[in-house]
Amino acid sequence: MGKFIMPSLGSQMIEAKLIQWHVKPGDTVKKGDIIGEIDTEKGLIDIEVFEDGVISKLVAKEGEVIPVGSVMAVINGEGKTEKVTAKPAETPKESAKNVPGNGKQKVASKKQVAKSKEVPLHRIKASPLARRVTEDLGVDISKVKSSGKTGTIHRKDVEAYVQQQTADETFEKELDMAEHISKAEGKSMRQSIAAAMSQSNKEIPHYYLEIEIDMKAALDWLSNENQNRSVQERLLPPMMLIKAVANALTEVPQLNGFWTDETMHIEEGIHVGFAIALRQGGLVIPAILNADLKSLDEIRGDFVNMVSRAREGHLRSREISSATITITSLGERGAEKVYGVIYPPQVALIGLGKITDRPRAVDGSIGIRPTLSVVLAGDHRATDGHTGSRFLEKLNNQLQHPESL
Amino acid sequence: MTQVAKQTMTYRQAIREAMREAMLKDDRVFLMGEDVGRYGGCFNVSEGMLEEFGNERIIDTPLSESGFTGCGIGAAVTGMRPIIEIMTINFSLLAADQIINTAAILQYMSGGQFTVPIVIRMATGGGKQLAAQHSRSLEGWYAHIPGLKILTPATIEDARGMLWPALEDPDPVLIFENSTLYNSEGPLSGNGQVVDIEKAKIHREGADVTILTYGIGLQKSLKAAEELANQGIEAEVIDLRVLRPLDNETIFTSVTKTGRAAIVDEGWKSGGISAEISARITEELFYDLDDPVERICGMEVPAPYARHLEQASLPQPEQIVETIKKMGGLHG
Numbered sequence A: 001m002g003k004f005i006m007p008s009l010g011s012q013m014i015e016a017k018l019i020q021w022h023v024k025p026g027d028t029v030k031k032g033d034i035i036g037e038i039d040t041e042k043g044l045i046d047i048e049v050f051e052d053g054v055i056s057k058l059v060a061k062e063g064e065v066i067p068v069g070s071v072m073a074v075i076n077g078e079g080k081t082e083k084v085t086a087k088p089a090e091t092p093k094e095s096a097k098n099v100p101g102n103g104k105q106k107v108a109s110k111k112q113v114a115k116s117k118e119v120p121l122h123r124i125k126a127s128p129l130a131r132r133v134t135e136d137l138g139v140d141i142s143k144v145k146s147s148g149k150t151g152t153i154h155r156k157d158v159e160a161y162v163q164q165q166t167a168d169e170t171f172e173k174e175l176d177m178a179e180h181i182s183k184a185e186g187k188s189m190r191q192s193i194a195a196a197m198s199q200s201n202k203e204i205p206h207y208y209l210e211i212e213i214d215m216k217a218a219l220d221w222l223s224n225e226n227q228n229r230s231v232q233e234r235l236l237p238p239m240m241l242i243k244a245v246a247n248a249l250t251e252v253p254q255l256n257g258f259w260t261d262e263t264m265h266i267e268e269g270i271h272v273g274f275a276i277a278l279r280q281g282g283l284v285i286p287a288i289l290n291a292d293l294k295s296l297d298e299i300r301g302d303f304v305n306m307v308s309r310a311r312e313g314h315l316r317s318r319e320i321s322s323a324t325i326t327i328t329s330l331g332e333r334g335a336e337k338v339y340g341v342i343y344p345p346q347v348a349l350i351g352l353g354k355i356t357d358r359p360r361a362v363d364g365s366i367g368i369r370p371t372l373s374v375v376l377a378g379d380h381r382a383t384d385g386h387t388g389s390r391f392l393e394k395l396n397n398q399l400q401h402p403e404s405l
Numbered sequence B: 001m002t003q004v005a006k007q008t009m010t011y012r013q014a015i016r017e018a019m020r021e022a023m024l025k026d027d028r029v030f031l032m033g034e035d036v037g038r039y040g041g042c043f044n045v046s047e048g049m050l051e052e053f054g055n056e057r058i059i060d061t062p063l064s065e066s067g068f069t070g071c072g073i074g075a076a077v078t079g080m081r082p083i084i085e086i087m088t089i090n091f092s093l094l095a096a097d098q099i100i101n102t103a104a105i106l107q108y109m110s111g112g113q114f115t116v117p118i119v120i121r122m123a124t125g126g127g128k129q130l131a132a133q134h135s136r137s138l139e140g141w142y143a144h145i146p147g148l149k150i151l152t153p154a155t156i157e158d159a160r161g162m163l164w165p166a167l168e169d170p171d172p173v174l175i176f177e178n179s180t181l182y183n184s185e186g187p188l189s190g191n192g193q194v195v196d197i198e199k200a201k202i203h204r205e206g207a208d209v210t211i212l213t214y215g216i217g218l219q220k221s222l223k224a225a226e227e228l229a230n231q232g233i234e235a236e237v238i239d240l241r242v243l244r245p246l247d248n249e250t251i252f253t254s255v256t257k258t259g260r261a262a263i264v265d266e267g268w269k270s271g272g273i274s275a276e277i278s279a280r281i282t283e284e285l286f287y288d289l290d291d292p293v294e295r296i297c298g299m300e301v302p303a304p305y306a307r308h309l310e311q312a313s314l315p316q317p318e319q320i321v322e323t324i325k326k327m328g329g330l331h332g
Helices: A128-137 A155-185 A189-203 A216-227 A237-251 A296-312 A317-321 A385-400 B011-025 B049-053 B065-077 B091-103 B156-161 B163-168 B217-230 B248-258 B273-288 B307-313 B317-325
Strands: A002-005 A015-021 A034-040 A043-049 A053-058 A065-067 A071-076 A084-088 A206-214 A257-260 A263-266 A272-274 A325-329 A348-352 A356-362 A365-379 B008-010 B029-033 B058-060 B081-088 B119-124 B149-151 B173-178 B185-187 B201-204 B209-213 B235-239 B242-244 B261-268 B294-298
Touching: A128 A155, A128 B273, A206 A356, A206 A385, A216 A237, A216 A365, A216 A385, A237 A272, A237 A296, A237 A325, A237 A348, A237 A385, A365 A385, B008 B011, B008 B156, B011 B029, B011 B049, B011 B081, B011 B156, B011 B163, B029 B065, B049 B058, B065 B081, B065 B091, B081 B091, B081 B163, B091 B119, B119 B163, B156 B163, B156 B185, B163 B173, B201 B217, B201 B248, B209 B217, B209 B248, B209 B317, B217 B235, B217 B261, B217 B317, B235 B248, B248 B261, B248 B273, B261 B273, B261 B317, B273 B294, B294 B317
Parallel strands: A272 A325, A325 A348, B029 B058, B029 B081, B081 B119, B119 B173, B149 B173, B209 B235, B209 B261, B261 B294
Antiparallel strands: A002 A071, A015 A034, A015 A065, A034 A043, A043 A084, A053 A071, A206 A365, A257 A263, A348 A365, A356 A365, B008 B185, B149 B242, B201 B235
């Protein structure tokens, strides 16, 4: 519901007399309609409404002197703005027309009417410093979000916005680059996979180690944790496994890195790649960067985000080129064990099978336990089975203590 | 025994030493006030000085603030360097006419023929359960008057060092000693003698918020700053030292850096020195402010007698911490 107020038609104007309404309650008005006539020091002036709607009430009476800013009418409308403005009668011809009860002539000159200033209804609360900084940096303050409870924008918020923008730009550039690279290579994904896997099989002397991990503790913890979470925030086993692998690698870093120039290069950052099968065939391996440093929730966020972007073909080049180790999981598809092929120049690949209930010796008797088969493929040039075995042991430890992940 | 360069002394001793030094240096200096001689001063500040300097230079007066302050002004005009002790700021109201209507404007009204090089010392502040008539912090009032210089020593160093430059100043200087500070003890840093009586002093540096305070507020603010630092907020603590003329430069430089100011003053907000400082910051630094200026001041009530009520009516470190934590844009 809008209020039609007496407009200010110049800094000197403090009031004006309403001469005549051109509308009555119930009338439908459109933005731009002349709805009445007022008498100011500058002469008679037509007042124009800047809102669509229906006149619900005429507050001001004809002949009444009304101060600037006072409500003259109430308009029920779909329009959200309360802006009003006035325009002088258009032509001298019109102004010659007699107005009942008033001998004065209408004034036509536009110069005599100050432009009514548009006042945005939604005022942005920002500190003076924040406003100055947005001006200095050329930032549109309406795009900046407050991080505080009061909704006030502070300098920090502007700086965070600028930082985010820069990051977004970098992201866009990387996207472009990724697209560019894949186009330039001119190869189909099938051909790329073929090349990498052939090279791997030709050059890498694989060794395979296998462990069966009791997943009861991990799955119990997970379902307990998920009870308090919304569907979108639920943790899934792969997220937990990525985190467990990353943590185990901090203890056995020899498997994290690249074999190049006939030497093993252990990488400091643990970027866990995970193979995602695409519906149209083929697969991509985005990496969760610095997975060891991220919390389970951060990994969840990255995972969800990457899977959906991978399926849309929107991964960043950094994400698909920097994995230091790869996890391949065919569990969903039914395979119980996965003997993978290492993605060169990485030196290890972890194959995760399907978690299935299997009989298992538990505390001296046989119990049915959810069991995960993990097969480590290692590059025998870079590491020996002993290292790989230690890694599997650490991984198992991680999964027996899910609360500390 | 050789003199130790760095000594520890109480605030009370520091003021006594400053007065002794001045009297030894310049025989125009004398001390006059109620109970300053035989009784050794209401707060024991001048204890032993009657014996040392005799009753011509340590003068006990009747209960007549207007009278002995007027005598001091006359003595100053005619060449002496009087130190007038008014027992507490509450009684200075009886001498307000002499201070405001005579001392502050005599140079102007005499067309520059006379200056009034008087120093008037008095205890100020609450916190000692002395009830409504004896617990006021009215120094902000005196800071309202052109022609006066207002000093508020908050440290041992300033208690020791402000008197001599005040005596050398050709204009009337009022020194406000917070009565809860007299027993405070600390090392005498600096050269142990003279300090400037123009500049505010940064006691702790910080990038997030500027705490502006003076007198007893300094210790409370430093304590609050420490707690804030534990919570990741770095407060810069400034001791104003001089309430008139205010050291705009130090205040503005700091607030420009931090974008936030909180003023801690035991005095009342309405028409107080905190209002003046806040107004100056807003006038000069509006576009540098990331938050409205905050004030942590004495409650606008007569000082309560009951201890818990009195403490509740005065600004406390916890309150400073809470107020600053609520300022926007500080976290994250």
